[in-house]
Amino acid sequence: MEKTKIGLIGLGTVGSGVAQILLDHGDRTARQAGRVLWLEKAAVRDPKKPRGCDVPDGVLTDDIDAVVADPSIDVVAELMGGVERAREVVLALLNSGKDVVTANKALIAAHGPELFDAARAAGRTIAFEAAVAGGIPIIANLSQCLSANQVESLTGILNGTCNFILSKMHREGAPYADVLAEAQRLGYAEADPAMDVDGTDTAQKLAILAHLAFGARPDWRAIPRTGIDTLDLADVKMAQELGYTIKLLGVAELTAKGLQLSVGPTLVKNGNPMADVSGPMNAVRITADAVGELFLQGPGAGQMPTASAVVADLIDTAVGRTRLTFQTLKLWSAESDRTPVADPAEALAKFYLRVEAADEPGVLAQIAAALAAEGISIASFQQQASEAATVPLVLMTHETTEGAVSRACEAIGKLKPVAAGPVRLRVVG
Amino acid sequence: MEKTKIGLIGLGTVGSGVAQILLDHGDRTARQAGRVLWLEKAAVRDPKKPRGCDVPDGVLTDDIDAVVADPSIDVVAELMGGVERAREVVLALLNSGKDVVTANKALIAAHGPELFDAARAAGRTIAFEAAVAGGIPIIANLSQCLSANQVESLTGILNGTCNFILSKMHREGAPYADVLAEAQRLGYAEADPAMDVDGTDTAQKLAILAHLAFGARPDWRAIPRTGIDTLDLADVKMAQELGYTIKLLGVAELTAKGLQLSVGPTLVKNGNPMADVSGPMNAVRITADAVGELFLQGPGAGQMPTASAVVADLIDTAVGRTRLTFQTLKLWSAESDRTPVADPAEALAKFYLRVEAADEPGVLAQIAAALAAEGISIASFQQQASEAATVPLVLMTHETTEGAVSRACEAIGKLKPVAAGPVRLRVVG
Known part of the structure; x- marks a missing residue:
C-alpha cells in the first residue's frame, strides 16, 4: 500500500x-x-x-x-x-x-x-x-453537501466555553463571574478567556462560515459583536421566565441589501433546537432554498x-x-467575493429591552413614546413588583431595525426616571 | 467552461x-x-x-x-x-x-x-x-467527514411519514388509524403506506447506514423490525405520562459480538434530542470514538x-x-464486509411492558416471578385505577436481553389473569 x-x-x-x-x-x-x-x-x-x-x-x-x-x-x-x-x-x-x-x-x-x-x-x-x-463537520457540509442550495441564513453556537457558562447560569442561577471561575477550574475556559467571552472567537468563526455559505469576505473585526462578559444574571432569569434561553449566537442572514452579520447573547425561544444545546456543545442551524432547514449539533472543542x-x-x-x-x-x-456585507444598522430583528426605572407615574409613557418615535412596536411588556427604589421594566419589541432600536435606547437611557439601561438583546423564535 | x-x-x-x-x-x-x-x-x-x-x-x-x-x-x-x-x-x-x-x-x-x-x-x-x-447529508458525513472515527452507535428517525403520524398521535391524542387517514389527505403518507408504517423503509435505510458506518453487510430482511401500524394509543399516552416520546427508531450498535440492529417504536426519554424531532423531520444521532456525539436533523423527504x-x-x-x-x-x-451481524436475541436494552390483567390479588406477583425467572430486574412499576374489568399494569425494566424479555413476555402472556399483552417496546435514555 x-x-x-x-x-x-x-x-x-x-x-x-x-x-x-x-x-x-x-x-x-x-x-x-x-x-x-x-x-x-x-x-x-x-x-x-x-x-x-x-x-x-x-x-x-x-x-x-x-x-x-x-x-x-x-x-x-x-x-x-x-x-x-x-x-x-x-x-x-x-x-x-x-x-x-x-x-x-x-x-x-x-x-x-x-x-x-x-x-x-x-x-x-x-x-x-x-x-x-x-467535531461538527460544518466546513464539508457547507462547501460540499449543500452545494445545490442557496443558503439563506446560518445561526451558530460556535463557542463551547460561552455555551458552558450560559448553560450553568441558566441552570444554577449563578452570576457570570462565579461560573467563569468554575469553568476555568474545570478546564472549560482558558486562564485568559477574553477572546472567547467577548465574542471575538465567535466572530472569527462566523466570518469563515459566511465565506463558505454566502461567498462573502467579511472582515471579522467589522462584525457587530457583544460578548457574554457583560451579561447580567437578571436578564438570564427574566429570559427564563418569558420562556427563552440565552445563547451566544453568531448569525448570518442574506437580505436584499447583502449579508447581515452579528454576534451577541440572544434570547432563543424554548422549542427552537438551539435553546436545548447545552454545556460545551456547539450547533449550527442552516436554512437554504432546496433543503429547507438543517440542524447539526456536536462537540465544539476538546482534544479528540x-x-x-x-x-x-x-x-x-x-x-x-x-x-x-x-x-x-x-x-x-x-x-x-460575490456577496456584499450589508449595513448592520439595517438588520431586522426583535429585541428584548430591560430598563431600571423609578417607580413613578408616566415612566412607561415616556419609554413607549421613545420607541414610537422610532416606529418600534411593542409586542409585550412586563413590570415586576420590587421593594427597591427602582423597578425593572421589560419590553419585547416586534421586528425593527438595529438602527431604530439603537436610537430609541439612547433616548430611553437619557430619560430622567431611568436609572440604568436599557439592556438590549436580540430575540429569535 | x-x-x-x-x-x-x-x-x-x-x-x-x-x-x-x-x-x-x-x-x-x-x-x-x-x-x-x-x-x-x-x-x-x-x-x-x-x-x-x-x-x-x-x-x-x-x-x-x-x-x-x-x-x-x-x-x-x-x-x-x-x-x-x-x-x-x-x-x-x-x-x-x-x-x-x-x-x-x-x-x-x-x-x-x-x-x-x-x-x-x-x-x-x-x-x-x-x-x-x-436532505440530511448522512451518506457524506459517514463516508467522509467521520473517517477518523470508529462509529460505536447510530440511531435514526429515518421515516418522515411515521414521525409525522407519531407526532400527531402524541400531540392530539388521536389513534393511529385516524392520524394515518389525515396524513394521507395531507400528502404525508402514500395511498399504500405499508412499506413506511411497517418498518420496511426504515430497515432498508438502516441496512445502508450500517454498511457505511460499520462495514457490515446486513440483509435488511433479517433486521428485527416492528412498525407503528400496531401501536396502541394507550402506550403513546402512557409514555407521555412517564416522560417519554415514542419514535420509530432504527438502531445500530457495535458490540463485542458484532453489530446489533433493530427497528421499532421506542420510548425516547424527553431531553434526548431525538424526542424533539417532530413532524416529517428525520434525524440521526451518532456516537463515535473520536468525535463523541454528533446529531443531525433535517427534512427526510419531500421534493426539494x-x-x-x-x-x-x-x-x-x-x-x-x-x-x-x-x-x-x-x-x-x-x-x-468486516463486521458480523450479532444475534438479535443477545441485544441489550431496557423495555417498557404493558399488560392488561384482571384486578385480583397475586397478579403482580406472578408477573414479577416470570420476569425474575429470566433474570430481569424491574426499574419501575405503575398500575392505573380503572373501572374496566381489567387494569393496565406498566413496567419498565433495567437493561436485559431481547431473548430474556421475549421468553418472559411469552410466559406472562400465558398467565391466567392476563387478558392482553404484554405490549413490549424498547426504551432509550
Missing part, C-alpha cells in the same frame, strides 16, 4: 490527539484513505516534555524547518496556534510543496485571502475543517473531537478530495 | 425538483462544480403529461434506451423508483459508461453488492446521498430536500470527488 507522509507542527492537546489516531488506528485511516497515513515528523518546542501520546523515536524535532524542508512529507497539520508565526510557517510549508491542514480559525480569519492565494500559486491546498465548530476533524482533513487531502474541492471553490479569492 | 451532460430517468416529484435546480440555477451548480451541469435528456413514461418544471424542447423522451445509448451523457440520475426494472436500467447505464446517481434505497438495499461490483467492473461510480434521510441531495451527488460526480471516494471505500464489495 502507498504511503502519505504526515508532518505535525505542534503537539499540544489537539496535536497529541491527532498523533494518537495516526499511531493507534493506522488500519482505520488506511481503509478510509486507501493508503497508509504515516506520521513522519512532529515539531515541538521542547522534545523532552512528557506528552499524552507515545511518539516513536525520531519523530519529534524542535526544528520546524526540519519539517518544512523534508521533501518526503506530503501533508502537514499546523496545530501550533497563534497568528503571525503560524502564517509564516504555513506560507513556508506551501512554498516547499506541502499541502496544509489547519485548525487555526484566527489565522484564516486574519490571513485567509493571502494564504489561499499562496496555496493556489504553489499548486497546493489548505483544509480547515477543525477551525470551526470542532478536534483531532477527528483534523484527521478527516488529512484523509481527504491524501485521497485527493481536498484538491478537487479547493480548485473548484477558489476560496478567499477575489473571484469568490 | 466545460460541460457535464446529465440524464434523468424519471421526472416525478423528485425528478422535477432536480430538473428545476439544474435549469433555474445553472450559475450556482457551475460555481460549485467548476463546470456546467447540462440537462441533456429526461426519460419519462408519458412526455405529454404536464410537469412541475418547464423542460426545454428535445429534453423529454419516452425511451430510456435513448438515455442509455447517448454517448454524450456523462452522469444519469435514476429517479424512477421500483426495484427490478431500476436494477436493469442502472446496470445498463453503468455498462454504457455512465456514472449513476440514485435516490433508490430499496434498490441499494436489495442489490447493493451486485450494482457496486458492476460499477467497479465498468470503471464507473454510484452515488446515493438521497437514498437515506432525504431530496433534489438537494441528488444534485449534490451530481456535482460531486462531475467534480470527481465521487470517483475518489468510490474507489477508496470499495462499498458493498466482499472486502468491505
Whole structure:
C-alpha cells in the first residue's frame, strides 16, 4: 500500500490527539484513505516534555524547518496556534510543496485571502475543517453537501466555553463571574478567556462560515459583536421566565441589501433546537432554498473531537478530495467575493429591552413614546413588583431595525426616571 | 467552461425538483462544480403529461434506451423508483459508461453488492446521498467527514411519514388509524403506506447506514423490525405520562459480538434530542470514538430536500470527488464486509411492558416471578385505577436481553389473569 507522509507542527492537546489516531488506528485511516497515513515528523518546542501520546523515536524535532524542508512529507497539520508565526510557517510549508491542514480559525480569519492565494500559486491546498465548530463537520457540509442550495441564513453556537457558562447560569442561577471561575477550574475556559467571552472567537468563526455559505469576505473585526462578559444574571432569569434561553449566537442572514452579520447573547425561544444545546456543545442551524432547514449539533472543542476533524482533513487531502474541492471553490479569492456585507444598522430583528426605572407615574409613557418615535412596536411588556427604589421594566419589541432600536435606547437611557439601561438583546423564535 | 451532460430517468416529484435546480440555477451548480451541469435528456413514461418544471424542447423522451445509448451523457440520475426494472436500467447505464446517481434505497438495499461490483467492473461510480434521510447529508458525513472515527452507535428517525403520524398521535391524542387517514389527505403518507408504517423503509435505510458506518453487510430482511401500524394509543399516552416520546427508531450498535440492529417504536426519554424531532423531520444521532456525539436533523423527504441531495451527488460526480471516494471505500464489495451481524436475541436494552390483567390479588406477583425467572430486574412499576374489568399494569425494566424479555413476555402472556399483552417496546435514555 502507498504511503502519505504526515508532518505535525505542534503537539499540544489537539496535536497529541491527532498523533494518537495516526499511531493507534493506522488500519482505520488506511481503509478510509486507501493508503497508509504515516506520521513522519512532529515539531515541538521542547522534545523532552512528557506528552499524552507515545511518539516513536525520531519523530519529534524542535526544528520546524526540519519539517518544512523534508521533501518526503506530503501533508502537514499546523496545530501550533497563534497568528503571525503560524502564517509564516504555513506560507513556508506551501512554498516547499506541502499541502496544509489547519485548525487555526484566527489565522484564516486574519490571513485567509493571502494564504489561499499562496496555496493556489504553489499548486497546493489548505483544509480547515477543525477551525470551526470542532467535531461538527460544518466546513464539508457547507462547501460540499449543500452545494445545490442557496443558503439563506446560518445561526451558530460556535463557542463551547460561552455555551458552558450560559448553560450553568441558566441552570444554577449563578452570576457570570462565579461560573467563569468554575469553568476555568474545570478546564472549560482558558486562564485568559477574553477572546472567547467577548465574542471575538465567535466572530472569527462566523466570518469563515459566511465565506463558505454566502461567498462573502467579511472582515471579522467589522462584525457587530457583544460578548457574554457583560451579561447580567437578571436578564438570564427574566429570559427564563418569558420562556427563552440565552445563547451566544453568531448569525448570518442574506437580505436584499447583502449579508447581515452579528454576534451577541440572544434570547432563543424554548422549542427552537438551539435553546436545548447545552454545556460545551456547539450547533449550527442552516436554512437554504432546496433543503429547507438543517440542524447539526456536536462537540465544539476538546482534544479528540478536534483531532477527528483534523484527521478527516488529512484523509481527504491524501485521497485527493481536498484538491478537487479547493480548485473548484477558489476560496478567499477575489473571484469568490460575490456577496456584499450589508449595513448592520439595517438588520431586522426583535429585541428584548430591560430598563431600571423609578417607580413613578408616566415612566412607561415616556419609554413607549421613545420607541414610537422610532416606529418600534411593542409586542409585550412586563413590570415586576420590587421593594427597591427602582423597578425593572421589560419590553419585547416586534421586528425593527438595529438602527431604530439603537436610537430609541439612547433616548430611553437619557430619560430622567431611568436609572440604568436599557439592556438590549436580540430575540429569535 | 466545460460541460457535464446529465440524464434523468424519471421526472416525478423528485425528478422535477432536480430538473428545476439544474435549469433555474445553472450559475450556482457551475460555481460549485467548476463546470456546467447540462440537462441533456429526461426519460419519462408519458412526455405529454404536464410537469412541475418547464423542460426545454428535445429534453423529454419516452425511451430510456435513448438515455442509455447517448454517448454524450456523462452522469444519469435514476429517479424512477421500483426495484427490478431500476436494477436493469442502472446496470445498463453503468455498462454504457455512465456514472449513476440514485435516490433508490430499496434498490441499494436489495442489490447493493451486485450494482457496486458492476460499477467497479465498468470503471464507473454510484452515488446515493438521497437514498437515506432525504436532505440530511448522512451518506457524506459517514463516508467522509467521520473517517477518523470508529462509529460505536447510530440511531435514526429515518421515516418522515411515521414521525409525522407519531407526532400527531402524541400531540392530539388521536389513534393511529385516524392520524394515518389525515396524513394521507395531507400528502404525508402514500395511498399504500405499508412499506413506511411497517418498518420496511426504515430497515432498508438502516441496512445502508450500517454498511457505511460499520462495514457490515446486513440483509435488511433479517433486521428485527416492528412498525407503528400496531401501536396502541394507550402506550403513546402512557409514555407521555412517564416522560417519554415514542419514535420509530432504527438502531445500530457495535458490540463485542458484532453489530446489533433493530427497528421499532421506542420510548425516547424527553431531553434526548431525538424526542424533539417532530413532524416529517428525520434525524440521526451518532456516537463515535473520536468525535463523541454528533446529531443531525433535517427534512427526510419531500421534493426539494431530496433534489438537494441528488444534485449534490451530481456535482460531486462531475467534480470527481465521487470517483475518489468510490474507489477508496470499495462499498458493498466482499472486502468491505468486516463486521458480523450479532444475534438479535443477545441485544441489550431496557423495555417498557404493558399488560392488561384482571384486578385480583397475586397478579403482580406472578408477573414479577416470570420476569425474575429470566433474570430481569424491574426499574419501575405503575398500575392505573380503572373501572374496566381489567387494569393496565406498566413496567419498565433495567437493561436485559431481547431473548430474556421475549421468553418472559411469552410466559406472562400465558398467565391466567392476563387478558392482553404484554405490549413490549424498547426504551432509550
